[in-house]
Amino acid sequence: MQSNVEPELKHTSGLINPQERLKHLINYSNAVEVDFHIPPTRYYRSGLEMVRMANVYNSEGNYENAYVLYLKFMTLFLEKIRKHPDFNSVPVKMKAINQAKLREVLPKAEKLKERLLEQYKEEFNRYVAERERRKELPKNSADTLATETNFASASTLVDPSSHSFVNVETPRNIDDITYPDPDAAARRPRPVPSAPDFDRAKKPSEIFDSKYVPPGLRLVIVPGQVMVQFQTIAQKNTVNNVETCGILAGKLENNQLIITHMILPKQKGTSDSCTTMNEEEIFDLQDQHNLITIGWIHTHPTQTAFLSSVDLHTHCPYQLLMPEAVAIVCAPRYNETGFFILTPEYGLKFIANCRKSGFHPHPTKPPLFMVAEHVKIDHSADLQVFDLRAQ
CATH class of the missing domain: 3.40.140.10 (Cytidine Deaminase, domain 2)
Known part of the structure; x- marks a missing residue:
């Protein structure tokens, strides 16, 4: 579905609208591949650790990293792991534990999606408002404001080609979360x-x-x-x-x-x-x-x-x-x-x-x-x- 955001907002100064920003994050999170030479049971074990890390990020307010890990977990075990040639060798008990984790993670991911979208909208609107205010200021005042103001919502600037995400409340570390994407x-x-x-x-x-x-x-x-x-x-x-x-x-x-x-x-x-x-x-x-x-x-x-x-x-x-x-x-x-x-x-x-x-x-x-x-x-x-x- 195409966004209804005005074209000038999508392409001005590298600014990306909230829906597109979330889409990039989702696409990044879905980029999970399974190495068939690693036993599927190791993925199942690592999946539990992935959820543990996501829960920590969530509790610390690092919502982007938490969302990335939850989505990677769901992509891995709802889709990718089934293609592993040894998938049928995974013990029934291990699969049952994994299913329970999926039921736990799904609502958390959905809640984070809504939270992040609202956050992106707020940052987007603040950035646009600040940009318009600077346009209305005399040149000297605008230069002074640019020098003295550390405007946090400038972090909504995203390079779509790099899929590198920065957030006011989180460090630049979304690209750190490659686990388990080799x-x-x-x-x-x-x-x-x-x-x-x-x-x-x-x-x-x-x-x-x-x-x-x-x-x-x-x-x-x-x-x-x-x-x-x-x-x-x-x-x-x-x-x-x-x-x-x-x-x-x-x-x-x-x-x-x-x-x-x-x-x-x-x-x-x-x-x-x-x-x-x-x-x-x-x-x-x-x-x-x-x-x-x-x-x-x-x-x-x-x-x-x-x-x-x-x-x-x-x-x-x-x-x-x-x-x-x-x-x-x-x-x-x-x-x-x-x-x-x-x-x-x-x-x-x-x-x-x-x-x-x-x-x-x-x-x-x-x-x-x-x-x-x-x-x-x-x-x-x-x-x-x-x-x-x-x-």
Whole structure:
């Protein structure tokens, strides 16, 4: 249906009318694709975490981001997931839980749609009124007003080609919400990263205390206790040249992902690999504590901190479903800790399309992984540890 807004309002100074602005937001939210190489059950698990994040955004008044996640959730599970070749393998119980979430989300999304449309109308009208008032002012007065006034509703200016949305009450982070759309992150222009390079004389806190966060990624807060406690727990395996791995989970707060829990699942380790077992135990624990998966951690008992070919494939699903997901590698022999992600503009897609398994060579240029610059170490943050290996 075409809008009835006057043409000059649609095309003047890049201004976009409220209905079109909402339409862009909906189109952006519907751009969800399913990677058939990720088991559908992982999407169902990630869907629950998506709703948890949307609920947080909603409670914090970040309505655009909440609406985007609710719509992505509905698009994913009302339409896209059914095309997965293994859709019929999803347990009935898991589908039932998902259906209950859909019934919960539908009215929330509709309410947010109405709220956002009213907000866009108010911002649009304020902008038009201010623009008309400036036209009526003498030139000197208009210049003074432009200098002295920080007019909030100018945020209704939208570049339709970029689909980048800015709102008076929310930060410029709608394009951050690519979860679980892997291609959106890969499409964003970024400087080509260099290969990971570590100064072993520096502690992780000195490397990652920068306030810089790459565009499109939310900040990930890592308690300093994560590395300390994990290496203590893994010491017996490390002495025996056996890798140890754990899951990093936490919460979304003020548009930051905060690691609050470290879970050590039942696992099988070798000198250069580690495989988790009994994943349902992990899922149940995360449900009990309302946790979001933010990444994983593992040791390299005898090697330096880097991502092996197996590590790259292990991390890929994490990052496809959560662009900020971080892989932490502890190398005790070299007193080295690495915080990594797959390069969003190349490595993520390359590994997602690689069908090889086990240890195998990959090209090194362009780099497939990079230092995770969106990580901040917080030595005062609390951490809960659940070791499921002995249970």
